[in-house]
Amino acid sequence: MVIKPKIRGFVCITSHPAGCAAHVQEEIDYVAKQGALEGGPKRVLVVGSSTGYGLSSRIVTAFGFGADTLGVFFERPSSNGRPASAGWYNTAAFTAAAEAKGLYAGNINGDAFSQEIKDKTIATIREKLGQVDLVIYSLASPRRTDPVSGETYKSVLKPVGSSFAAKTLDTDKKIISEQTIEPANEQEIADTVKVMGGEDWVMWMDALSEAGVLAEGAATLAYSYIGPEVTHPIYRSGTIGKAKEHLENTAATLTAKGHPAWVAINKAVVTQASSAIPVVPLYVSLLFKIMKEKGLHEGCIEQMYRLFAEKYNNGQPETDEAKRIRLDDWEMKPEVQEAVKALWPTVTSENLEEISDFAGYQKDFLQLFGFGLDGVDYEADVEADVPMDA
Numbered sequence: 283m284v285i286k287p288k289i290r291g292f293v294c295i296t297s298h299p300a301g302c303a304a305h306v307q308e309e310i311d312y313v314a315k316q317g318a319l320e321g322g323p324k325r326v327l328v329v330g331s332s333t334g335y336g337l338s339s340r341i342v343t344a345f346g347f348g349a350d351t352l353g354v355f356f357e358r359p360s361s362n363g364r365p366a367s368a369g370w371y372n373t374a375a376f377t378a379a380a381e382a383k384g385l386y387a388g389n390i391n392g393d394a395f396s397q398e399i400k401d402k403t404i405a406t407i408r409e410k411l412g413q414v415d416l417v418i419y420s421l422a423s424p425r426r427t428d429p430v431s432g433e434t435y436k437s438v439l440k441p442v443g444s445s446f447a448a449k450t451l452d453t454d455k456k457i458i459s460e461q462t463i464e465p466a467n468e469q470e471i472a473d474t475v476k477v478m479g480g481e482d483w484v485m486w487m488d489a490l491s492e493a494g495v496l497a498e499g500a501a502t503l504a505y506s507y508i509g510p511e512v513t514h515p516i517y518r519s520g521t522i523g524k525a526k527e528h529l530e531n532t533a534a535t536l537t538a539k540g541h542p543a544w545v546a547i548n549k550a551v552v553t554q555a556s557s558a559i560p561v562v563p564l565y566v567s568l569l570f571k572i573m574k575e576k577g578l579h580e581g582c583i584e585q586m587y588r589l590f591a592e593k594y595n596n597g598q599p600e601t602d603e604a605k606r607i608r609l610d611d612w613e614m615k616p617e618v619q620e621a622v623k624a625l626w627p628t629v630t631s632e633n634l635e636e637i638s639d640f641a642g643y644q645k646d647f648l649q650l651f652g653f654g655l656d657g658v659d660y661e662a663d664v665e666a667d668v669p670m671d672a
């Protein structure tokens with residue numbers, strides 16, 4: 283079939299197998315070009331491995347350190363002629379490339395919050411890897427079912443305390459409007475922390491540790507975001523920020539239990555998760571413009587390569603006073619933030635393309651789903667059903 287993008291709001295409901303494969307290959311080529319990394323983990327579990335930061339982490343550990351990897355994700359295979367989700371195609375392409383290099387690449391598709399998927403992961407580690415040296419926790423999900431109570435919690439993206447009126451960009455219609463978002467109630471705050479905070483990270487580490495599948499000194503990494511003042515009411519001081527604070531504090535809890543745990547504060551990039559957050563796509567479009575002008579631009583793969591090549595330091599990372607690894611150092615440079623802040627009040631629907639890098643935002647967004655990649659014939663018939671053992 284010929285597959286074209288079908289965008290609905292901030293998601294694209296189709297994805298292209300050859301385009302996703304080309305996107306994954308670009309990331310692999312980037313790592314190969316930077317060169318091999320020394321002394322890192324050789325057996326890595328990535329929870330949330332199919333898209334965004336988790337996928338790039340998997341690519342860097344496999345193609346940089348030469349690690350065997352096991353990936354856990356929640357993706358949809360193709361059915362009834364409908365394309366699979368992008369993360370399915372990404373993982374199929376990653377697996378083929380890793381195996382061609384002689385690396386183990388195992389995949390588990392299912393709900394990472396469930397006990398069943400944790401048990402399946404443990405059994406697979408026992409059988410295929412024995413133990414793992416590093417666990418990367420990179421989930422981004424709008425809901426979570428508590429495996430103990432069976433109750434389902436939904437996260438919300440709302441301010442805390444008072445309403446927030448801000449410019450926001452409808453990325454589909456290219457319209458900037460003023461949007462007022464009402465504050466979350468206590469229940470919504472607690473539910474968001476339940477979904478995106480550190481509780482499930484602890485459950486993973488406890489389960490892996492009790493099963494004896496963590497190697498001596500095995501470490502774990504999770505990802506968070508802080509960002510600038512313009513996004514604070516909706517991000518850092520909002521419901522998601524409360525969850526991220528909880529996740530960051532969880533690192534100390536896990537370290538005290540015997541496995542060094544780190545949170546890396548990553549920069550804002552275009553992913554399926556970030557495109558759903560109000561205000562963020564407009565900020566990202568302005569940020570990309572400035573960072574590209576200053577030669578500081580990075581996407582997921584550049585960030586994850588810099589994490590492992592320069593910051594992680596084989597488990598002895600350089601951190602800030604709160605023991606967080608700061609990969610947002612370039613994003614938060616005063617000259618970058620001052621330039622974004624100066625543009626912020628001036629941006630309108632009319633001058634969006636001129637003063638921001640909305641074109642770059644859109645390109646990245648389409649590429650998440652395998653569209654707009656060089657060298658891919660989008661008029662050609664492709665097989666949507668790409669098999670994968672997961």
Ligand code: NAD
Nearest residue numbers: 330331332334335355356394423505507550551553555556
């Ligand atoms: P993403 O949407 O690209 O990836 C999310 C991953 O989680 C996918 O592999 C998906 O399959 C998996 N997943 C979601 N629900 C699942 C479930 N129930 N079971 C199993 N797998 C599930 O998101 P991302 O932006 O790469 O986010 C990853 C982490 O990075 C998050 O902690 C996010 O807050 C953080 N982060 C993102 C940004 C950004 O700008 N995108 C910036 C800083 C930090």
